[in-house]
Amino acid sequence: MEKLAALFKPFTKAKFRFIHWVLLLYIFFIPLWPKIPFKDVEYTYINIRYEDIFLGFLAFLFVIEIIRGKARIFKNPYLPWIVLYWVVVFIAFIYGHFVTKTVPVFNIGLLHSLRRVEYMFPFFVFFALVENARQFRIYAISIFLALFGVIIYAFGQKFIGWPAYLTMNPVFSTGIPLLLKYESRIASTFGGHYDLGAFLVLLIPSTLAMFAAGKKKYGLLFFLSLLVLVYTASRTSFISYVVSATALLFFLRKWKMSVVIIFISAVMMLFTRDLTDRFMKTFSVRQILV
Structure with missing residues (x-):
């Protein structure tokens, strides 16, 4: 029991909460878990993978932390610029689908746009929660x-x-x-x-x-x-x-x-x-x- 307590002592001193453990698991899960699909999107070759589910769970916990006042997301100086980038991505997608017709399938364009948000989202989580x-x-x-x-x-x-x-x-x-x-x-x-x-x-x-x-x-x-x-x-x-x-x-x-x-x-x-x-x-x- 003493050895187990000694093993977790660094985490106790670091004041780890549940979401910090999830972030720790994220660091190992994303690069080490094989890219095996969880579910395919019909009529496309795009697959929803397990890391997408993991990030969705992390986003859910992060929203809870924001509501509780435990996450300092709005103090991030990069927030306005990255949000502006996301806005441009979705404007380009909408314009490409409805105007120029260069994005013929709406669902595929939407998923590709959302994945841009997914890739950059963890930056905000770590910035806000590493205390x-x-x-x-x-x-x-x-x-x-x-x-x-x-x-x-x-x-x-x-x-x-x-x-x-x-x-x-x-x-x-x-x-x-x-x-x-x-x-x-x-x-x-x-x-x-x-x-x-x-x-x-x-x-x-x-x-x-x-x-x-x-x-x-x-x-x-x-x-x-x-x-x-x-x-x-x-x-x-x-x-x-x-x-x-x-x-x-x-x-x-x-x-x-x-x-x-x-x-x-x-x-x-x-x-x-x-x-x-x-x-x-x-x-x-x-x-x-x-």
């Missing part, structure tokens, strides 16, 4: 643990044959477990390699910043994350990583480290044929007869 430094530290550590889980599954998918649940076409999005070939671009627990690449691009600079701050154990997490990014063979994500990592190290005035990181990144790219081949295909010389 002290202890909570922030718990959530930050949890994000890195979730990243480690994504990495483990990615290597299992690459070398052991763990299944992929992709959403890149109507057939795959039905939740069929796929066994990827060795030369295939890995997606880990995400619906596609581009989604995985975007996730890694957001977190790799964070691991690099922690390593630069003297947290040596984050060096291994950075290296493994970079290797998984290379295995996605996503050119856009890799370029984004190089730009963001270099800018971060320049901002921190870590000149020598920036040279080392760029060198390691180049070597890893050259030793993995998939990404190298894709970069080579970007620039090609062809003879054109006139």
